[in-house]
Amino acid sequence: MAISKLKVAVAGLGRMGKRHAVHLLARTPRAELVGAFTPDESELAWGRANLEPFGVKLFTDYDEMLKIEGLQAVCIATVTTVHAEEAIKAIEKDLHVLCEKPLSTSVEISRSVVEAARKRSHLKVMCGFSRRFDASYRDAREKADSGMIGRPSIIRSQTCDKHDPGGFFVEYAKFSGGCFVDMSVHDIDLALWFFGEDSIVKSVAASGIVAVAPGLKQHGDYDNAVGIVEFYGGKVAYFFCSRMMAHGQEDTTEIIGTEGKLAVNANPQANFVNTYTSTGINREVPPHYYGRFEHAFVQEANEWTTACLDGTKLPMKLSGALRAVEIGSYLQEALRTGRKLYFDETERRVEHASL
Amino acid sequence: MAISKLKVAVAGLGRMGKRHAVHLLARTPRAELVGAFTPDESELAWGRANLEPFGVKLFTDYDEMLKIEGLQAVCIATVTTVHAEEAIKAIEKDLHVLCEKPLSTSVEISRSVVEAARKRSHLKVMCGFSRRFDASYRDAREKADSGMIGRPSIIRSQTCDKHDPGGFFVEYAKFSGGCFVDMSVHDIDLALWFFGEDSIVKSVAASGIVAVAPGLKQHGDYDNAVGIVEFYGGKVAYFFCSRMMAHGQEDTTEIIGTEGKLAVNANPQANFVNTYTSTGINREVPPHYYGRFEHAFVQEANEWTTACLDGTKLPMKLSGALRAVEIGSYLQEALRTGRKLYFDETERRVEHASL
Amino acid sequence: MAISKLKVAVAGLGRMGKRHAVHLLARTPRAELVGAFTPDESELAWGRANLEPFGVKLFTDYDEMLKIEGLQAVCIATVTTVHAEEAIKAIEKDLHVLCEKPLSTSVEISRSVVEAARKRSHLKVMCGFSRRFDASYRDAREKADSGMIGRPSIIRSQTCDKHDPGGFFVEYAKFSGGCFVDMSVHDIDLALWFFGEDSIVKSVAASGIVAVAPGLKQHGDYDNAVGIVEFYGGKVAYFFCSRMMAHGQEDTTEIIGTEGKLAVNANPQANFVNTYTSTGINREVPPHYYGRFEHAFVQEANEWTTACLDGTKLPMKLSGALRAVEIGSYLQEALRTGRKLYFDETERRVEHASL
Amino acid sequence: MAISKLKVAVAGLGRMGKRHAVHLLARTPRAELVGAFTPDESELAWGRANLEPFGVKLFTDYDEMLKIEGLQAVCIATVTTVHAEEAIKAIEKDLHVLCEKPLSTSVEISRSVVEAARKRSHLKVMCGFSRRFDASYRDAREKADSGMIGRPSIIRSQTCDKHDPGGFFVEYAKFSGGCFVDMSVHDIDLALWFFGEDSIVKSVAASGIVAVAPGLKQHGDYDNAVGIVEFYGGKVAYFFCSRMMAHGQEDTTEIIGTEGKLAVNANPQANFVNTYTSTGINREVPPHYYGRFEHAFVQEANEWTTACLDGTKLPMKLSGALRAVEIGSYLQEALRTGRKLYFDETERRVEHASL
CATH class of the missing domain: 3.40.50.720 (NAD(P)-binding Rossmann-like Domain)
Structure with missing residues (x-):
């Protein structure tokens, strides 16, 4: 048959x-x-x-x-x-x-x-969200699930793109939703994956600069931004996104638990080659996210196909994508207004920090 | 169409x-x-x-x-x-x-x-020979071709398998041709790739031990062996093959030129995860060659298919496979007899070293 | 004589x-x-x-x-x-x-x-401030001065101590001034070193948790905290301090410029040994800051002695130590109150963000 | 007092x-x-x-x-x-x-x-022998002694110097005793340290080239050489010495046991700085052995002083230095004559391999 x-x-x-x-x-x-x-x-x-x-x-x-x-x-x-x-x-x-x-x-x-x-x-x-299909992130998730690092408590995650002097990102900024929504949405999704999809935001703060792409200002965007998202229950995620990397794409995530830490891609590399010359020992870095996540995209296509044909469960819910954009939009607001945002335990906006 | x-x-x-x-x-x-x-x-x-x-x-x-x-x-x-x-x-x-x-x-x-x-x-x-299709080896080859390391002069290459206490390799040794023919044949092929396919062997010496799989002795095989192949024209390759690795598969190659060095897989890793616990910082290693070379095998299937359909050139000649086995068999003889083998400039066997 | x-x-x-x-x-x-x-x-x-x-x-x-x-x-x-x-x-x-x-x-x-x-x-x-005497930080500073990374724009720096289950830090928290003043003061000093000692703070935000040492709460302290310090002139520093590391001391600093990045201690290690066993490849990490900075302390003693005897210039001004504590105290206030602090261009406190 | x-x-x-x-x-x-x-x-x-x-x-x-x-x-x-x-x-x-x-x-x-x-x-x-006083080699020795890697069976060790185009080494070769005696003597000493000082040599083979310093030929020396020393009892050491490194000093040692491996300095580095620029991620390497072993030399002076004053035991015997030169001289002979040397179980020279 x-x-x-x-x-x-x-x-x-x-x-x-x-x-x-x-x-x-x-x-x-x-x-x-x-x-x-x-x-x-x-x-x-x-x-x-x-x-x-x-x-x-x-x-x-x-x-x-x-x-x-x-x-x-x-x-x-x-x-x-x-x-x-x-x-x-x-x-x-x-x-x-x-x-x-x-x-x-x-x-x-x-x-x-x-x-x-x-x-x-x-x-x-x-x-x-390609990282959910990446072998390294999955291995980290399995290790976290096994209890190896205790209770995940702090997450540091960054999405950093190679600087493109051609101005692509300036044009793109018109529609991208801003750097946190466009780039950090992956990191936010990872934070939810490791902290729990039902984590409730307590406060959000952010700062950004325009360092190499002045054209971004007209679109209210930044080429580097840092943000902190605090969740109820003693969990903090902090993010960095940048379009200024000289060396290539550098997406790094640390999941810091009460008994250990997992790092994904702490040492970015394009392949297994090191070059030893008079300047020292050098390795190259993937120039873009596809160089890092190609196999994750292929895996994604295959798992989705299997789920469609066999009715099996997908590895992430559609509502998670909404949730990541929602938290991304908090970060955008905090970045744009310079204000810190506060939420109560039902994640309704409030005026002041709940201590 | x-x-x-x-x-x-x-x-x-x-x-x-x-x-x-x-x-x-x-x-x-x-x-x-x-x-x-x-x-x-x-x-x-x-x-x-x-x-x-x-x-x-x-x-x-x-x-x-x-x-x-x-x-x-x-x-x-x-x-x-x-x-x-x-x-x-x-x-x-x-x-x-x-x-x-x-x-x-x-x-x-x-x-x-x-x-x-x-x-x-x-x-x-x-x-x-899967390594010829591996992205890292190809990158190393391109860098060598670009002149980045001067004239390749010394090659160190090893094929080291994870120790399999189940005895698979002992059975396998009956037909494998011996550790240099079975394992180092890849390293020999790489040496020819970087030194030139027409390199002429000048001398061959080798030593081996049986450290963890005593059953190998009955087949005249070794679980660890080291060999030196000297070529005419000032080129030396040295090889290590082992079936005793505790941590996993470790195939490493260094191409050492007059102006620099290339290393492939000097730091083996299964993926991009590092685990930080009370013992320190740990990373895992692929358990077998397929974990390291999966994509090279897929690339091989695709390039061969293209060559068959379109008549394009293959990236390696069939005679190269013969040549690697030939040099592997020299190493086997040197290992088995304990003797050093000498060759003249037409690679005919001679009794004594030509200095 | x-x-x-x-x-x-x-x-x-x-x-x-x-x-x-x-x-x-x-x-x-x-x-x-x-x-x-x-x-x-x-x-x-x-x-x-x-x-x-x-x-x-x-x-x-x-x-x-x-x-x-x-x-x-x-x-x-x-x-x-x-x-x-x-x-x-x-x-x-x-x-x-x-x-x-x-x-x-x-x-x-x-x-x-x-x-x-x-x-x-x-x-x-x-x-x-021992890091000012550390060979690696000095090398990074020289490279930054040489223009290698363009204009330093983002600094990430962390001081992370090995978790001490004995409770030392809880006692210590009575007098330490809080985690940012006690630990991050080094990172703040580094930010000023790379951004310029005269950098003016624009805003400060912070979040912290008590994850492993509940006794800290009685002293109003945290065992993990993240903070962002934004400076006028398009410069942002972000800090992480923790007393929860399982693996050892991990002080890492990244100086991210418009044309490149410098990382100091991105891969902490106690020495040059790697151990390859069935769990993978492992390296140890110094258990405390003295394991990392011993030679910097010796260097400090020698340079100070020379300055006293010969009247030569010290590598850092006394006022810098005051300045680092000052910014540390901003972070402490932001952490304790949950509020974001704002400053005008003379670093006077103001109520709202200046955009 | x-x-x-x-x-x-x-x-x-x-x-x-x-x-x-x-x-x-x-x-x-x-x-x-x-x-x-x-x-x-x-x-x-x-x-x-x-x-x-x-x-x-x-x-x-x-x-x-x-x-x-x-x-x-x-x-x-x-x-x-x-x-x-x-x-x-x-x-x-x-x-x-x-x-x-x-x-x-x-x-x-x-x-x-x-x-x-x-x-x-x-x-x-x-x-x-400075490496005996180096913290990393001592840590490796302690780990080996603890049984972590089983029985040491294969040792790979290299002493590789940065290429000095000034011709210093050519002059030096007049008196140096040859590359194995001058450089590999450290690696030989390490092999004896890990295999046992009483290890008996079974066979010795070597090959070398003159690749970048033609002046060495007049002194019968080589700028790159590889050698294998087989010991009785199932132990093999292999060595590489070179004066051709473009990147700096690279002394690396692997101790490969029946249950694991220790590597010392598999990733040479001058300090803890990594530079990320358009060519990738780069780190520098010490330019000479003192950059790598400075603290070992200081340790040596202190331990010897203590032994002289207090009558305590030195960490290595004088006869070990003789032994390393002796094995170095075997390698020199094997290199110079192109012949493989054989020894009986009392380390007397014999004509043929004992299998």
């Missing part, structure tokens, strides 16, 4: 869309990529060269693509501003959805997707 | 055979796995569960498998003793061949495969 | 006092330790065994010790509460002073020492 | 002589440096500036120095060719001796010193 494959289409063939398409086409054995949508001519050209020969049909209209006969699932990797709308359309067509993060930079809009999905609980709707 | 895929069959579904089958089935988009052969009942059972559902036909007779209509290529991963015979049969059927290393533990038999392939030069016949 | 040595006495023979005495006696060739004071009987016994045989006179009265004929300098390592009084007495006797940090946990009292010293500017009065 | 100090004089004020003089003067509290001898005018000038002001008397005649009233000990750091003669003279004057390695490059002459010392067993005569 032949196995059945998941018929899936991809929306968006930009930087991440191309990667998702290739992963579903060639690195997800139980998936069959049947369609791809993009309104962009150069992306279409890429699709004609790289997808059509494998039998993938191309579309310039998202709604048309959803009409593919037998289509079961959609992977959404278009610009963030249309994620929610496309996700809801797919859900309403009874299709499984894998949506690039974030659902939206707006908490309200993100919530609308979560609610649409809640109505069709048989669908597998996931907003991918 | 749909792309054509390479119709390929796998011989052997043991430890590596299973992996090759999965790579060709699920991680090599331009390959189509159409058949698999194994005489072993438990391996067949695995094939029925994992390959048949994807349309792969199973065989208990190698010759029958070669008759699959439209078959273009065979991947051979049976026991070493039948590699050569199966490879030659496939070549004679005009099929491309990817053969697990070594072609044979016998230099003469290895040579017969090289000669069979030479007569059908349109075929892509490759004996896979 | 024989060289003249600096006649110096030590006040206090506790944990650090013993070390200072030994450094001045045996590892500072231009110093001559002539006296030591302690009111503590067990410390006196140690002095009789370890100092008297080398000709060092012991005192149970600090004032008596200051009357030693020809005395030129005093090293103060008594409990923090008497640092300032003893330092001022020595200054008034026209003696050079090396005082353990901090001058006082009170900004006002610290300032009184700075003022006493200012009146006798020929005296070398130093409050030792 | 004042302590008594060891009255000691230094012979030779060259590179190491200066260091020994400073260690004994300023970093060895129980030693009193009373004299220094050198026939060299520029060294004398250094002594006048750096030793005389501290009361050290200078001599241009070694014998005159030995007549210093009350002299108890001599530290010999002259050129290797006079070590033995000076040591014997001092022994005959009933003085303790700390002699720089080697006693002599000749086994016979080395033996004469050992014999002279044997006649006066109350004297502390030591030939310093």
Whole structure:
């Protein structure tokens, strides 16, 4: 008896869309990529060269693509501003959805997707946070679960991108939701993963600077920012995000427990090569997050496919993606206003610190 | 126009055979796995569960498998003793061949495969040395080619396996050809890659011990051995192979040039996690070579497939596999007899050192 | 012509006092330790065994010790509460002073020492911040000065002590001034060193927890705390201090500039040994700050001695010690009250963030 | 009661002589440096500036120095060719001796010193092998002694110097005894320390090249050499020595046991600084052995002083220094002749391998 494959289409063939398409086409054995949508001519050209020969049909209209006969699932990797709308359309067509993060930079809009999905609980709707699929983060999680470090109490996590002097990030800042929502959302998600998804925020403070990309100021964004999120129950997470790294991508997380510490990627490296020359011993660092998380993205495509086909549980809830954006938006407010935010034990905003 | 895929069959579904089958089935988009052969009942059972559902036909007779209509290529991963015979049969059927290393533990038999392939030069016949497909070794090679370390002059390379108290290696030693032929053949191949494939051996010396697996003695094998291979032209390679590592697999290579040094895997690690507890800071190590080289094996399957389909050049010559076994057999002789071997500038054996 | 040595006495023979005495006696060739004071009987016994045989006179009265004929300098390592009084007495006797940090946990009292010293500017009065004498921090500073990392913009620095289940820190918390004043004062000093001593604080926020030493609560202290200090001019420092490390002392500093980053002690290690066993690869970490900074303390004793004898410049100003305590006290207030503090461009307290 | 100090004089004020003089003067509290001898005018000038002001008397005649009233000990750091003669003279004057390695490059002459010392067993005569005093090697030894790695079976050890294009080593090669005697003697000593001082050599093989310093050929020396020393009882040591490192000094040792491995200095580093720039993450390496072993030399001076004064045991026997030179000379012969050397179980030379 032949196995059945998941018929899936991809929306968006930009930087991440191309990667998702290739992963579903060639690195997800139980998936069959049947369609791809993009309104962009150069992306279409890429699709004609790289997808059509494998039998993938191309579309310039998202709604048309959803009409593919037998289509079961959609992977959404278009610009963030249309994620929610496309996700809801797919859900309403009874299709499984894998949506690039974030659902939206707006908490309200993100919530609308979560609610649409809640109505069709048989669908597998996931907003991918790649680190949840990364072998190292999973190993850290298993070690924490085993009790090796006692009770996780402090989390330090950073998302630091290689400086791109080309100005890409300035343009991008128009829609990104700000550095904490765009970058630290991964770190926030990790904090919730290790502290518990039901952790309640007690206070939030943040500071940022514009050091290398003055154009960010017009969009109210920063190229470096630090934030502290305190949770009820004696747990503190602190975050650093930066777009100023000279050496490459450096995403590092420390989970500090009462009896030990776990560090993920404390020593970033592109591969296993060290070069010994007159300047000393040197190693290279991945230039971007895909260099660090390629295998996590492939794993994500495979696990989501399996969940769609077999009805198995996804490793993270859709509501978690909403929650991370929510806390990210607190950090954005704290950063933008310079104020410290306080919350009561139901996470309602209050005026003063509860000591 | 749909792309054509390479119709390929796998011989052997043991430890590596299973992996090759999965790579060709699920991680090599331009390959189509159409058949698999194994005489072993438990391996067949695995094939029925994992390959048949994807349309792969199973065989208990190698010759029958070669008759699959439209078959273009065979991947051979049976026991070493039948590699050569199966490879030659496939070549004679005009099929491309990817053969697990070594072609044979016998230099003469290895040579017969090289000669069979030479007569059908349109075929892509490759004996896979996984490290040639590893991203780190390739990066090291590019850096060496760029002149970064001057002229490669000394190579230190080791293949060290985690100690297996279960006795697997003792059984295996009956047919393995000895530790240098079985393990160091990778390191020898690397030495040739960095020093030049045409390097001429000048002298060979070796010493070994049996420290943890006394059963090896009955097969004339060792669980730890060190060897020096001196080449004409001022180049020396030295090797260590061991089956005694407590911590896991540790394959390390240093290429030492007149102006710098490259080290590959000087700090083995299973992933990016460090654990900080009362004993200090700890990291884990891959337990076996597949943990270190998984992606290299997948890369190998893909590049071989591309070469078969498009006629492109393979990254290594079949004769290189013969050459590595040949030098491995010198080391075995030096180890077994305790004698140092000498060669003249045409690599003919001589009695005394040429100074 | 024989060289003249600096006649110096030590006040206090506790944990650090013993070390200072030994450094001045045996590892500072231009110093001559002539006296030591302690009111503590067990410390006196140690002095009789370890100092008297080398000709060092012991005192149970600090004032008596200051009357030693020809005395030129005093090293103060008594409990923090008497640092300032003893330092001022020595200054008034026209003696050079090396005082353990901090001058006082009170900004006002610290300032009184700075003022006493200012009146006798020929005296070398130093409050030792050991990291300023550490070879690695100095190398980092030289690299930063060379322009290698552009303009220092973000500093992350932590002082993390090995967890002492014996309760020492709980007792100590009565007088320590709180975790930021006691521990992070080093990190604050480093921030000022790299950002410029004249940097003006713009805002301060902090959060802390009591995770392993509940006794700290009665003293209003925390065993883990995180703080952000924002400076005018686009500079942010963030700090972590902890007394909960399972593995040992971990003091790490990152100086992140517009064109690169410097990390000091990103990979703590007790020595150059790695152990490879069935759990993986392990290295040990120094159990306390002296294990990390021993040589810095010796360097400090030597440089201070040279400055006293030759009138050369000290590597740090006394006012810097006051400044670090001042910023530490901001962090303590932010931590204790849960409030974020704001300052105008003259560092006067204001009610709201200046954006 | 004042302590008594060891009255000691230094012979030779060259590179190491200066260091020994400073260690004994300023970093060895129980030693009193009373004299220094050198026939060299520029060294004398250094002594006048750096030793005389501290009361050290200078001599241009070694014998005159030995007549210093009350002299108890001599530290010999002259050129290797006079070590033995000076040591014997001092022994005959009933003085303790700390002699720089080697006693002599000749086994016979080395033996004469050992014999002279044997006649006066109350004297502390030591030939310093600095690694025996290094905190990391001692930690490794303690861990090995604790049984952590089972039975030490394979040792890999290397002494690799930074390439000095100035030609110093070519001149030095006239008297150095060859690269194995000059450099690997440390590694040989370590092998004996971990395998047991009474280990019997079974066979020796070696290969070398001249890659960057062609002038070495006229002295029969090599700038890179690899050697294997097999001992009876299932123990193999292999060595690499090089004067070609671009990055700095790299002395690394692995002790591989039946149940684990210890590595010393697998990741050389000058200090705790890492630099992150566009080329990646870089750390510097000590440029020479003193950068790596400074504290070991100071430790050596202190322990020898203590042994002289208190009659305590030295951490290594004088005969060990002879033994290391002896095995070094086997390696030199194997290197020079290209032949493999064989020994019977009493370490007498035989013609053929004993299997």
